[in-house]
Structure formats: structure tokens, C-alpha cells
Amino acid sequence: MAKKVVVIGGGIAGMESSAYLAEMGYDVTLLEKEDCLGGHLRNWERLFPTMRLGQEVLDFLKLGVDTKVNVIRNANITKVNRIEKRFQVELDRGASFNADALLITTGYDTFDATKKEEYGYGIYDNVITSAELEKMFMEGKNIITPTGKVPKKIGIIHCVGSRDEKVGNVYCSKVCCVTAVKQAIELKEKLPEVEIYCFYMDLRMYGMHFEALYKEAQEKHAINFIRGRLSEASENMDQTVMIKVEDTLAGKPLKLSVDLLVLMVGFVPSKGTKEIGKMMGLEFGTNGFYKTKDQHTMTNVSNIQGVFFAGSCTAPKTITNTITDARAAATTVASYLESYDLEIRTKAFFQ
Amino acid sequence: MNFAWFVLPFSLGLFLLFILVIFKISFWVRQLPLRDRLLLNRGIFSFKIFKVIKEVIMESLLHRRIFKINPVLGFMHMSFAFGWFMLILVGNMESRLYAGTELNLPYYAIFFKYFVHQPLTIPFAEGFTFIMDFFLVLVLSGLLIALSKRIYSRVVGMKRTTKLKPFDVFAMLSLWFIFPFRLLAESMAAGMYHTGGFLTQPLGNFFAGFLPLGPLSYAMWWAYSIALGVFFVSLPYSRYMHIPTEIVLIAFRHFGIRRTKEYDMFKDVEVFSCSRCGICIDKCQLNTMAQVNTIQSAYFIKSIRKKNQQEAVVQNCLVCGRCQEFCPVGIKTDDLRLSQRMIFENREIADFHYLPQDVPVKTDILYFAGCMTHLTPSIKKAMLNILNSSGISYRFMDEDGSICCGRPLMLSGNNKDALKLMQTNKDIIRSSEAHTLVTSCPICLRVFREDYNLNINVVHHTQFIESMIAEGKISLENSGAKISYHDPCELGRGLGIYDEPRNVLSQTGVLLKNSLERKSSLCCGGSIANNQNYNLNKDKISQQVVAHLSAKEPDMIATACPLCKKSLVKYADIRVADIAELVSEQMVSNKADASRAEKKFNVESVEA
Numbered sequence: 001m002a003k004k005v006v007v008i009g010g011g012i013a014g015m016e017s018s019a020y021l022a023e024m025g026y027d028v029t030l031l032e033k034e035d036c037l038g039g040h041l042r043n044w045e046r047l048f049p050t051m052r053l054g055q056e057v058l059d060f061l062k063l064g065v066d067t068k069v070n071v072i073r074n075a076n077i078t079k080v081n082r083i084e085k086r087f088q089v090e091l092d093r094g095a096s097f098n099a100d101a102l103l104i105t106t107g108y109d110t111f112d113a114t115k116k117e118e119y120g121y122g123i124y125d126n127v128i129t130s131a132e133l134e135k136m137f138m139e140g141k142n143i144i145t146p147t148g149k150v151p152k153k154i155g156i157i158h159c160v161g162s163r164d165e166k167v168g169n170v171y172c173s174k175v176c177c178v179t180a181v182k183q184a185i186e187l188k189e190k191l192p193e194v195e196i197y198c199f200y201m202d203l204r205m206y207g208m209h210f211e212a213l214y215k216e217a218q219e220k221h222a223i224n225f226i227r228g229r230l231s232e233a234s235e236n237m238d239q240t241v242m243i244k245v246e247d248t249l250a251g252k253p254l255k256l257s258v259d260l261l262v263l264m265v266g267f268v269p270s271k272g273t274k275e276i277g278k279m280m281g282l283e284f285g286t287n288g289f290y291k292t293k294d295q296h297t298m299t300n301v302s303n304i305q306g307v308f309f310a311g312s313c314t315a316p317k318t319i320t321n322t323i324t325d326a327r328a329a330a331t332t333v334a335s336y337l338e339s340y341d342l343e344i345r346t347k348a349f350f351q
Numbered sequence: 352m353n354f355a356w357f358v359l360p361f362s363l364g365l366f367l368l369f370i371l372v373i374f375k376i377s378f379w380v381r382q383l384p385l386r387d388r389l390l391l392n393r394g395i396f397s398f399k400i401f402k403v404i405k406e407v408i409m410e411s412l413l414h415r416r417i418f419k420i421n422p423v424l425g426f427m428h429m430s431f432a433f434g435w436f437m438l439i440l441v442g443n444m445e446s447r448l449y450a451g452t453e454l455n456l457p458y459y460a461i462f463f464k465y466f467v468h469q470p471l472t473i474p475f476a477e478g479f480t481f482i483m484d485f486f487l488v489l490v491l492s493g494l495l496i497a498l499s500k501r502i503y504s505r506v507v508g509m510k511r512t513t514k515l516k517p518f519d520v521f522a523m524l525s526l527w528f529i530f531p532f533r534l535l536a537e538s539m540a541a542g543m544y545h546t547g548g549f550l551t552q553p554l555g556n557f558f559a560g561f562l563p564l565g566p567l568s569y570a571m572w573w574a575y576s577i578a579l580g581v582f583f584v585s586l587p588y589s590r591y592m593h594i595p596t597e598i599v600l601i602a603f604r605h606f607g608i609r610r611t612k613e614y615d616m617f618k619d620v621e622v623f624s625c626s627r628c629g630i631c632i633d634k635c636q637l638n639t640m641a642q643v644n645t646i647q648s649a650y651f652i653k654s655i656r657k658k659n660q661q662e663a664v665v666q667n668c669l670v671c672g673r674c675q676e677f678c679p680v681g682i683k684t685d686d687l688r689l690s691q692r693m694i695f696e697n698r699e700i701a702d703f704h705y706l707p708q709d710v711p712v713k714t715d716i717l718y719f720a721g722c723m724t725h726l727t728p729s730i731k732k733a734m735l736n737i738l739n740s741s742g743i744s745y746r747f748m749d750e751d752g753s754i755c756c757g758r759p760l761m762l763s764g765n766n767k768d769a770l771k772l773m774q775t776n777k778d779i780i781r782s783s784e785a786h787t788l789v790t791s792c793p794i795c796l797r798v799f800r801e802d803y804n805l806n807i808n809v810v811h812h813t814q815f816i817e818s819m820i821a822e823g824k825i826s827l828e829n830s831g832a833k834i835s836y837h838d839p840c841e842l843g844r845g846l847g848i849y850d851e852p853r854n855v856l857s858q859t860g861v862l863l864k865n866s867l868e869r870k871s872s873l874c875c876g877g878s879i880a881n882n883q884n885y886n887l888n889k890d891k892i893s894q895q896v897v898a899h900l901s902a903k904e905p906d907m908i909a910t911a912c913p914l915c916k917k918s919l920v921k922y923a924d925i926r927v928a929d930i931a932e933l934v935s936e937q938m939v940s941n942k943a944d945a946s947r948a949e950k951k952f953n954v955e956s957v958e959a
């Protein structure tokens with residue numbers, strides 16, 4: 001009989017690893033707490049760096065899980081039991097699933113921008129997050145500010161909830177710099193007259209085609225990039241938002257009123273990641289994401305034997321990275337089920 | 352004349368002690384400014400002296416405040432101080448009655464049992480013997496606790512006790528040896544001459560059974576005297592200097608000697624008054640929550656005394672006032688800390704020429720949000736909503752951004768630069784002719800009240816809201832939400848504002864009780880007063896404070912300080928809100944009034 005794998009979390013990582021494991025011949029159950037698969041990807045209209053529609057990637061992923069994977073939606077996990085080397089995952093509606101290995105792909109949440117109160121999110125109407133802007137793109141309507149104006153000036157703030165000790169997150173979220181560039185280009189395409197100002201600490205254009213996108217934003221779309229961190233935002237009488245930034249290249253403080261302020265919210269471990277981790281006794285790293293056994297050599301392995309990770313539940317990742325990681329996790333799980341001693345080399349070198 | 356050579360160590364020690372203490376006290380007094388010296392002279396010959404005596408008895412002898420905080424520790428201190436004092440007092444009465452003269456040398460009473468071999472012929476002789484033994488037992492029981500405290504500090508309910516240097520151990524041991532030697536010497540005397548009481552007599556009889564008491568007891572008298580002598584001589588150089596100094600401190604307080612911001616004589620007296628009881632150590636969250644255990648007041652004060660202040664110790668402190676609140680000697684540890692920071696930081700570096708020189712508009716009520724409130728705009732927005740809907744007329748002093756109130760600089764020790772900012776703000780406030788200044792930030796509030804000398808009513812917004820409710824200007828609807836309230840350090844311990852926030856909150860929701868509140872409340876960790884590399888510790892503290900506040904599963908955490916809000920929100924899974932926000936949401940607003948107020952506000956702020 002085929003060995004059983006339960007995958008928890010039906011985002012990109014969960015879907016792609018399930019597809020690979022099922023193809024390999026394992027009996028795979030994918031548990032997703034929402035009523036549809038896809039995770040965050042469902043909310044992104046166009047993707048960097050290709051500008052391909054998110055829906056296309058979603059369709060690609062769905063094809064992988066359509067036939068061979070047992071997909072359970074609206075799955076609310078209440079308990080995970082460990083019986084010797086096997087696991088039993090219980091749901092609130094009484095169902096339970098046995099597994100020889102567990103793969104956790106519970107993903108991330110976007111940073112709650114109300115925690116960075118000085119940026120005015122939730123207080124001033126015309127302050128929105130990158131995820132909300134994406135939603136506007138998705139809905140395909142004209143771009144207007146929450147107070148009903150066609151924006152003439154838009155500010156985009158990088159590193160909101162990332163690289164910020166004041167909110168307790170010191171890490172870089174990796175996708176938001178290039179998301180800012182992508183969204184700025186999209187805005188400019190929809191509203192050619194608009195002036196856009198991106199405020200960054202430094203631009204992290206590390207991906208193969210990111211730099212080209214950034215160049216296009218500057219040269220083709222005349223988007224302004226200003227190095228400086230927003231100190232505070234306040235609301236003007238006409239509900240435009242006044243931002244105060246120190247331009248650290250020019251070395252002078254800068255005040256600017258914008259019609260719309262877009263906050264590039266970072267990654268934080270998702271609520272599901274925290275809950276499942278606490279429930280099972282999985283180790284968290286200093287940044288609150290799951291801790292992998294070794295940062296080079298055991299990237300998909302947890303502190304509990306037979307439990308593995310994939311995707312953004314261990315660190316912020318782009319879709320490309322997530323898919324690669326999901327496939328790596330599938331091989332790691334398979335190796336474990338085929339009784340390879342995965343840890344022997346790591347132990348020999350690094351422990 | 353009664354004399355034996357062994358009285359010399361004691362007598363010499365006492366003489367030296369006397370000289371050294373007098374010398375030190377006169378040093379303090381001579382350094383006082385003339386005005387304070389006059390106050391001191393006047394105080395000594397006024398009724399105030401009785402208050403001093405009363406407090407000396409209650410605190411220096413009975414250690415009432417330590418008792419309140421920690422009964423076992425209180426007993427330990429009391430048994431040493433009061434027990435020994437009574438031994439000296441009763442011993443002197445006894446010997447004087449016996450000798451029928453006032454003019455004995457001090458040693459006579461101390462070594463009375465050596466000199467007098469027949470049963471006493473004074474009235475209540477048995478009573479005296481009993482009392483003397485009783486107090487000896489009391490002191491010895493304190494000694495036993497002290498001993499076990501050194502071995503295992505939890506005996507007295509302390510997680511950590513002070514760390515000692517070799518000289519301290521030496522002084523401590525000399526103190527500890529005094530009473531066992533006394534017990535042995537007196538018991539042996541009793542064994543020979545039957546002069547003992549309920550403790551010394553049976554013990555003496557027991558020794559008599561198998562020991563050569565004559566030479567041995569003589570040796571014990573020597574040992575007793577040497578222990579006393581050594582203790583006396585080491586006292587001025589050890590922490591035991593706190594015994595005479597605390598009396599000076601109590602007198603200084605009652606006579607109204609002035610305190611300044613600098614390290615002055617008052618503070619020097621405080622430094623020498625610290626008994627290193629260690630109570631402050633366990634109260635400090637840097638110790639209990641962040642494992643920083645070298646900076647607490649006990650250690651910090653010791654470093655001042657040793658003139659060995661390290662910047663890292665001086666600066667690594669939240670100035671949260673928790674240790675000060677519990678210090679049984681009443682040392683103002685916060686002021687002390689800031690006075691030391693001035694040594695490192697008090698320099699004019701900033702150039703504030705760019706500050707706006709606005710011509711302010713006249714008003715009765717000024718609202719000052721402060722920079723932290725500008726960084727928590729939901730508080731600012733809520734306050735403006737409350738003020739506007741109440742219909743009162745006011746001005747928003749720092750609508751276009753604040754000029755810093757100066758307290759952050761003061762907390763870092765840079766009073767010189769702070770004064771420049773303060774003067775600018777003061778000019779604006781003065782020329783507005785306002786009679787009331789309302790602030791949202793307790794940090795600003797404190798400096799406005801304590802250092803600006805404004806002579807107008809300076810209130811926190813919780814106080815102002817409370818009075819607006821009382822006057823019927825606004826009314827609230829109770830949401831029934833369960834609220835856990837966090838007392839901000841500057842508002843609570845700093846300014847004693849505990850009730851107003853609670854009164855207001857209990858009208859917006861259901862206020863939950865909490866085991867560490869009011870004076871014992873925790874610091875949120877976000878104090879701007881700690882300018883060491885401190886972020887990790889800050890987070891450890893905030894996390895634990897959030898856990899504490901969430902223990903009773905409230906619907907939200909409320910506070911009354913923008914900085915507290917910011918530090919708590921970082922780790923809270925539930926809502927963290929300022930009282931102003933809750934009030935603004937729960938206001939039963941009279942719509943017509945509200946819109947009128949809004950218009951008025953617009954007009955005013957355009958003018959401003």
C-alpha cells in the first residue's frame with residue numbers, strides 16, 4: 001500500500017509539493033482551511049517579473065492537484081497526534097487523516113499596517129496597502145482613491161513592517177521592492193499623468209529580471225525613487241496625506257502631499273503557521289517563522305522527525321522560490337519515506 | 352576604677368568611628384548652600400525635630416517600610432537594629448543604675464558582666480537580666496536569617512541578593528561575630544558568677560561542666576571587643592555607613608533641604624544611606640525579564656560611592672521608577688540616575704535656530720499632542736474629535752508638528768540643550784495666555800509640570816476628559832468590553848495619576864483588576880530613557896508585559912501614553928488603544944453640536 005502524506009496549507013507551496021508527491025505514487029491529502037486553493041496568489045493580478053496573470057500560474061498549479069491529490073477544503077485542524085512514527089491529523093468536523101509524513105505549507109500573512117501607526121493606515125482614508133492596491137487591479141475598475149478622487153500624486157513606501165526593529169521585524173521581506181516597481185509601472189500604465197514617488201531604504205533587485213524592471217520604471221515611466229524612510233504621515237484638510245521623509249541622498253528633510261499612499265507591507269508568519277507550530281511543538285526561529293534544521297543543508301526539515309516544511313512558512317519567498325522549495329520538499333519527504341538517512345551528512349559536517 | 356586591657360579595641364574603634372562620622376556629616380553640611388544650612392539650623396530647634404526622631408525610630412530601628420515590602424527581610428533588619436539598640440540602651444541603664452553615677456566610660460556598660468560578679472542590687476534586677484537576654488536572642492535570630500540569606504536568598508523571598516566585594520565581607524563578618532562572641536562571653540561569665548538570664552545562665556552552666564571558664568571567658572571578652580572595634584572602624588568605609596547617614600537623610604527631608612538636578616549633597620547623603628538591602632534588584636524588570644543584572648540601583652549607587660561610575664551602567668536603565676517606589680530608604684533613584692547622566696551628557700551640542708518663532712493666538716485652553724502622539728495619529732485624531740464635539744474652544748498648539756518638550760534630552764542627561772527647547776515652548780504657552788494646558792503624552796506632561804514653572808493648570812488628557820464628563824460636556828456609552836489597563840510609568844509612578852484613567856475607562860467598558868497595577872505596575876519596556884543598545888531587551892520586556900496584561904483574557908488593552916501603546920502593540924494579539932480612542936468611540940455625540948464644533952475648528956485652525 002502507498003505511504004501516506006498529509007500536506008497542510010493549500011497555497012503555492014502546498015499545491016506544487018502535493019502534485020510532485022502524488023506523481024511519485026504517494027497517497028497525498030492536501031488540507032486547506034479556506035474554501036479554495038491558491039493562498040495569496042489568488043489576490044495578485046499580474047506577477048513580477050513577467051507581468052503574467054496570476055490566474056495563469058494558479059491554473060498551472062491546479063492541474064497538478066486535480067486528479068491524484070485528495071483535496072480537503074474548509075479543513076479546520078484541531079489536533080495532530082503522533083503515534084510512534086505515524087501521525088494522525090484531526091479536523092473539527094470529526095474527520096481524521098493518517099500520515100507517514102507531514103508537510104507544512106501554512107505560508108505567511110501580510111504585516112498588519114495598523115501596528116505602524118505613524119504611517120496612518122486605518123486612520124487616514126487614503127492610506128492603503130500593496131495588497132489592497134492589488135485588489136483594485138484585480139477588480140479592474142478605474143483607479144480612484146478611497147475618498148473618490150483620481151490620484152495625481154501617489155507615494156509608495158517600502159519596508160513597511162520589514163527591516164524595522166521598532167515593530168520587531170528585522171528581516172527583509174524580499175518581494176516588496178520589486179512589487180513596488182511592478183505596481184508603480186501598472187499605475188503609470190493606467191494613469192499616464194500620475195506622479196509616483198517610491199521611498200526606499202535600498203532597492204533589492206536581486207532577481208534575474210528585477211533590475212531590468214527597475215530600469216524600465218525609471219526610464220520609460222519616469223517613476224521617482226527617493227532614498228529615505230518615511231518618518232510620519234498626517235492628513236491634510238482635503239484628506240490628502242502629508243508625508244515627512246528624510247531624503248538621505250540629498251541629505252535634507254522632505255515634505256510631500258500625496259493623494260494616495262501605498263504601503264508595501266512585508267511578510268509575517270501566518271496565523272495558521274503560528275497555530276500549527278504551537279499545536280505540534282515545532283521550533284520557531286528568532287524572526288517567528290519556522291526554524292529549519294540547517295540553513296544550508298536541511299532547508300525543508302523540522303525539529304520533529306517526519307515533519308517537513310515548504311514555502312513561505314520558513315521565510316519570505318517569491319513565487320519562483322516557493323515553487324522550487326516545494327519541489328525540493330517533495331524530494332525530501334520522499335527520501336525520508338524511502339528511508340534514506342537525510343541527516344547523516346549534515347550531522348557529519350555541521351553538528 | 353574598672354579597667355581591663357581588652358576594652359581598648361572597642362574604645363578606640365568607637366572613638367575613631369565617632370570622629371569619622373562627625374567629619375563626614377560636617378562635610379555634607381558645609382557643602383550645603385547657605386540657605387539650606389540655615390534651614391538645617393532652624394529645623395534642629397523646631398518641632399520638626401520630633402518628626403525626625405519619630406521617623407528614625409520607625410525606619411532606622413524598626414524598619415517599618417521593609418516590613419511592609421518583605422516581612423522576613425524586615426524582621427532581619429529590625430532584629431539587628433532594634434535589638435542592638437535596646438541592648439545598648441538597657442545595658443546603659445542597668446550599669447548606670449548599678450554604679451549610681453552618670454559618668455561611666457562607654458565600655459563599662461558594654462562589658463558590664465565582666466566587671467560585676469555579684470547579683471544585681473538595682474530595682475527590677477531580674478527584669479533587666481531578662482530583657483538583656485531577650486534582645487540578644489532577637490539579634491541572634493536576625494543573624495541566623497542573614498546567614499541563610501547569604502547562602503540561599505530565597506529564604507527571605509528574594510530572587511537575588513546583593514553581590515559583595517571582599518571588604519564588604521570583612522565588615523559583614525565583623526558584625527556577625529559581635530553577637531556570638533557576646534553570647535559566649537556573657538554565658539561564660541554567668542557560668543562562673545551566676546549573673547545570667549534565661550539564655551546565658553543555662554548555657555554558662557553547660558559550659559562550666561567541661562570547660563576552663565576563667566581563661567576562656569577572658570579570651571571571649573577580647574574577641575567580643577575586637578569584633579566591635581573592627582566593625583566600628585570599618586563602618587564608615589562599608590555599606591554600614593548607611594546607619595548614621597540615614598538619620599541625616601531623614602533630617603534633610605524634614606528640614607526641607609533643597610534638591611537640585613545635579614549631583615548635590617542631598618544625593619550624596621542618599622548614596623551613603625543605601626543599605627544595599629537589595630529590594631530594588633528584584634523590582635527591576637531589566638533583571639527579572641531581560642537578565643541584565645549589573646545596573647540596578649543597589650549596584651549603581653555603590654558605583655557612585657566608589658566613584659567608579661561606568662557609562663554603560665548609568666545609561667542602561669528605564670528610569671521607570673519601580674525601584675524608587677519600593678526603596679525602603681526612600682532614595683530618589685530616578686533623580687540620582689539622571690544626575691549621573693548629566694556627567695556624561697550635559698553639553699550644548701544642538702543648534703535650535705531653526706525653531707519657529709510663531710506669534711501664537713490667544714486662547715484659554717491649549718492642546719499639546721507631543722511628538723509621540725503625532726506618531727500615533729489615532730490618538731491625536733481621537734483627542735481632536737473629543738475636543739471638537741465637546742464644543743469647548745481651544746487651540747492645537749503643535750498642529751504643524753511639535754517642538755520637543757525637552758524631557759527626552761533631560762532623560763539622557765543633556766539638560767542644557769533641553770532648556771533651550773523648553774524656553775521656546777514656554778514662550779509660546781505664555782503668550783497664548785492659556786489657563787489650561789492639555790497633553791496626550793505623560794512624558795511631556797511631566798516636564799511641563801515639574802520643570803516649566805508655568806503657573807497654569809497642566810493636565811493629562813485623561814484628567815481633562817474626566818472633568819469634561821463631570822461637566823456634562825461629553826457623555827459616554829459603556830460598550831461592555833473587558834479592558835485591561837496599563838499604567839504608564841510617567842503618568843502613574845511619575846505623577847501619581849492613577850484614578851482618572853480608571854474612572855474614565857470604567858465608563859467606556861468593564862475594567863479588569865490586575866495583580867501588578869498602580870504603584871507596582873510594570874514598565875512597557877519602550878522607555879525612551881534607556882539609550883543603551885537595548886532593542887532586544889526592550890522586546891523581551893514588552894512581550895512579558897503584554898502576556899501579563901492579557902492573562903485575564905480581556906477584549907483589549909488600554910493605556911494612556913502613546914509610547915506605551917507603541918511598545919505593547921508590537922506583541923499584542925488583541926487591540927491596544929489609548930483611552931482617548933475608546934472615549935472618542937463611545938461618545939454619545941449630539942450630531943448638531945458636533946458639526947457646529949467641526950466648523951469652528953476648521954476656521955480656527957486656518958487662522959492658526
Ligand SMILES: Cc1cc2nc3c(=O)[nH]c(=O)nc-3n(C[C@H](O)[C@H](O)[C@H](O)COP(=O)(O)OP(=O)(O)OC[C@H]3O[C@@H](n4cnc5c(N)ncnc54)[C@H](O)[C@@H]3O)c2cc1C
Nearest residue numbers: 009011012013033039040047048107108272311312318319
Ligand atoms: C503584495 C504582494 C504581491 C506579490 N506579488 C508577487 C509576484 O508578482 N510574483 C511573485 O513571485 N511573488 C509575489 N508575491 C509573493 C507570493 O505571494 C508568495 O511567494 C506566495 O504566496 C507563497 O506561497 P505559500 O504557499 O508559501 O504561502 P501562502 O500563499 O500564504 O499559502 C498558504 C496557504 O496555507 C493555508 N493555511 C494556512 N494555515 C493553515 C492551516 N492551519 N490549515 C490549513 N490551511 C492553512 C492558507 O489558507 C493558504 O492557502 C507577492 C506577495 C505580496 C505580499
Ligand code: SF4
Nearest residue numbers: 159162172173176177
Ligand atoms: S524587499 Fe525591499 S521593500 Fe521589501 S523588505 Fe526588503 S528592502 Fe524592504
Ligand code: SF4
Nearest residue numbers: 625627628629631678
Ligand atoms: S536603593 Fe533602596 S532598595 Fe535599593 S538597595 Fe539601596 S536602600 Fe535598598
Ligand code: SF4
Nearest residue numbers: 635668669671672674
Ligand atoms: S528605574 Fe527601573 S530600570 Fe532603572 S534600575 Fe530602577 S527598576 Fe531598574
